[in-house]
Amino acid sequence: MVLKSKVLIIGGTGYLGKRLVKASLEQGHETYVLRRPEIGVDIEKIQLLLSFKKQGARLVTGSFNDHRSLVEALKQVDVVICAVSGVHFRSHQILLQLKLVDAIKEAGNIKRFLPSEFGTDPARMADALEPGRVSFDDKMVVRKAIEDAGIPFTYVSANCFAGYFVGGLCQPGHILPSKESVLLLEDGNKKSIFVDEDDIAAYTIRTIDDPRTCNKTVYIRPSENILSQREVVELWEKLIGKQLEKSSLSDQDFLNIVKGQGYAEQVGLTHYYHVFYEGCLANFEIGDDAEEACALYPDIKYTKVEDYLKQYL
Numbered sequence: 203m204v205l206k207s208k209v210l211i212i213g214g215t216g217y218l219g220k221r222l223v224k225a226s227l228e229q230g231h232e233t234y235v236l237r238r239p240e241i242g243v244d245i246e247k248i249q250l251l252l253s254f255k256k257q258g259a260r261l262v263t264g265s266f267n268d269h270r271s272l273v274e275a276l277k278q279v280d281v282v283i284c285a286v287s288g289v290h291f292r293s294h295q296i297l298l299q300l301k302l303v304d305a306i307k308e309a310g311n312i313k314r315f316l317p318s319e320f321g322t323d324p325a326r327m328a329d330a331l332e333p334g335r336v337s338f339d340d341k342m343v344v345r346k347a348i349e350d351a352g353i354p355f356t357y358v359s360a361n362c363f364a365g366y367f368v369g370g371l372c373q374p375g376h377i378l379p380s381k382e383s384v385l386l387l388e389d390g391n392k393k394s395i396f397v398d399e400d401d402i403a404a405y406t407i408r409t410i411d412d413p414r415t416c417n418k419t420v421y422i423r424p425s426e427n428i429l430s431q432r433e434v435v436e437l438w439e440k441l442i443g444k445q446l447e448k449s450s451l452s453d454q455d456f457l458n459i460v461k462g463q464g465y466a467e468q469v470g471l472t473h474y475y476h477v478f479y480e481g482c483l484a485n486f487e488i489g490d491d492a493e494e495a496c497a498l499y500p501d502i503k504y505t506k507v508e509d510y511l512k513q514y515l
């Protein structure tokens with residue numbers, strides 16, 4: 203029997219992080235969750251952490267402002283998964299992970315590090331637009347530090363979180379589907395890839411003890427969830443038994459709208475541009491130097507977009 207790694211999850215109270223904690227426990231890993239003193243009297247976070255403890259997780263105190271505390275936390279585990287924030291309109295702390303890399307180097311016992319990635323593969327985004335490219339650039343800075351330090355890694359490229367993209371029928375600024383109308387980005391025909399966040403967590407945890415994923419990028423590409431915006435809309439129309447009124451926005455008009463927005467919105471909108479006007483998620487084949495999660499773990503029954511949409515009925 204292969205011994206399951208002990209896992210430390212950092213950013214465990216976050217949108218993705220809490221799902222990683224759940225998946226790690228469900229898959230039988232001894233699971234540690236970082237409790238940062240900075241969360242202070244944030245009662246929601248405290249309650250969530252306590253609920254993890256009830257489910258069997260161990261809480262370990264540590265701060266990005268206290269190198270020793272990070273090293274001590276790391277010494278208790280084999281694998282670290284970091285899910286610190288990376289969405290500008292919420293919070294963006296990707297570069298904080300450089301401190302974590304330093305602590306991993308010092309601890310010296312970490313067999314695998316999964317940094318906070320979980321989106322578009324930043325290595326493919328060297329030509330991304332300003333200002334959204336900051337998300338990719340920062341993730342590449344962290345990758346370089348990891349690789350320079352010789353830390354074994356797995357980078358999870360999770361494509362579009364379903365909650366953000368399916369819920370809003372791929373329209374920026376929407377996370378609930380309308381029963382009346384939809385704005386198509388260009389002709390709505392560029393293929394994208396949508397993944398339920400719980401599935402992202404389940405696939406991610408499966409990679410950590412898998413030698414096939416060591417020092418690799420793992421893309422999550424559920425074949426039935428490789429869909430265009432128009433196809434997502436059609437699935438919704440089938441569910442509600444009605445056609446939506448459709449309008450469309452050209453790429454130039456979209457980019458003009460972006461210019462008039464605040465910084466955080468511009469970052470998010472330029473990401474939409476690459477996904478829905480350029481098709482950056484699905485317009486390439488996965489090479490021999492990377493892996494695809496659904497092929498590696500076919501026993502995980504992922505949620506199809508059609509089923510994901512049913513919750514909005």
Ligand code: NDP
Binds near residue numbers: 236360361
């Ligand atoms: P959240 O915004 O939910 O934040 C995650 C956690 O980051 C927080 O719960 C907190 O952890 C930690 N954090 C926040 N601020 C600080 C700080 N100042 N110092 C230290 N820790 C802090 O993150 P998400 O779950 O939205 O994002 C996780 C990853 O997923 C990111 O890399 C992001 O880019 C990616 N993503 C991808 C999407 C996609 O569609 N592909 C969509 C959204 C995100 P705690 O308090 O528990 O310590």
